[in-house]
Structures are given as structure tokens and as C-alpha cells.
Amino acid sequence: MKIRKNDTVVVISGDDKGKKARVLALAPDGRRLIVEGVNYIWKHVRRTQKTPAGGRVQKEAPIEPSKLMLFCPTCNKGVKVRRTGEAPSKTRVCRKCGGQV
Template identity: 35%
Template sequence: MSIRRGDRVKVISGNDKGVEGTVIRVDREKNRVVVQGVNVRKRHRKPSATSPEGGIVEFEAPIHASNVMLLDPKSGEPTRVRSAQGADGQRERVAVKSGQAIPRAS
């Protein structure tokens, strides 16, 4: 999977199609990602010791990684990703549209 935590992505299918956001969490085993502000669900929680007030809690549910595309760092449009060897010999991700390396999110 070429998507990492901190990447800017755009949702290309589903209920939140067209929404851009930052990847919060990646689950490589299930091939799913959690994107900030995408696939927001509500859950009713009973009061407990950790949350004494309880109530309705909103959270981002994971979506399949095939439903998101990385954004090109140059143009900001969705792009496919290739793997290439950088000048220092390290493997890096390269945007297909612009040919520019995708920086590692810190």
C-alpha cells in the first residue's frame, strides 16, 4: 500500500466522493485507512468512568484504501504513485502526473 499516515488524499468513490483530507491511521492487514472528516459515524455511549456524561459520540470510520488517491504535491490533483530510487539510494514514492517525489509526512 502506498498510502501512509499524514498523507493528503482525495476520496474517489463512496458517500464522501470528492472530499479531501489527511490520513489519520492505516490498517495494512485489512487494507483500510481512516481519513480526517470522512465517513463520520455516530455512536450512542452509556455514561462510564472514562466519559461520565456519555451521549452521542462522532468518529471517523475506516474506508477501503482503493477508494482514496494521493494528491500530487505539485498540482494538488489525485495521482497514481510509482516507486523509484532517489538520489541517495532510498526508495521513494513518485507522483505519476508530475513526476515529483512525494515527501514523507512528519
């Protein structure tokens, strides 16, 4: 996967298509991502000591990386990226403008 935490991505399919947002975290399954404000779901929360009120909470659900593209600030849109260099100095480069993303 080419997308990492804190990357800016563009959603390319689904209800949030066209949204630009920041990646908050890798999902617990290690294959999907939690993206800020994208793929909201209502989570039903049981009454516990931590959440005495319980009820419904709106929360981001994990999204497939295939529905996301890395955002390139130079092109001002989602782009495909290429990897260059060898570890540990590998970088991701925009395929359109060649800029580092």
C-alpha cells in the same frame, strides 16, 4: 498499500467523494485508514467513568484505501503513484508530473 499516515489523500468514491484530507492513522485491522473528516459515523457510547455522559459521538470510521488517491501538490489533484528506488530509500513518484509525493 501506497498510502501512509500523514499523507494527504483525495476521496474518489462514496459520500465524501472529492474531499481532500489528511490520513490520521492506520485502522486496527491494518488494511484500512482513518482519514480526517471522512466517513463519519455516529458511535454510541456507553456511560463509563471516562465518558460519564455516554450518548452519541461523531467519529471517523475506517475507509478502504481503494477509495483514496494520493494528492499531488503539483498536479493539484489525486494521482496514481509509482515507486522508485530500492529500500531503504524508496520514494513514491507522481505518474503524471514525476514529482515526489
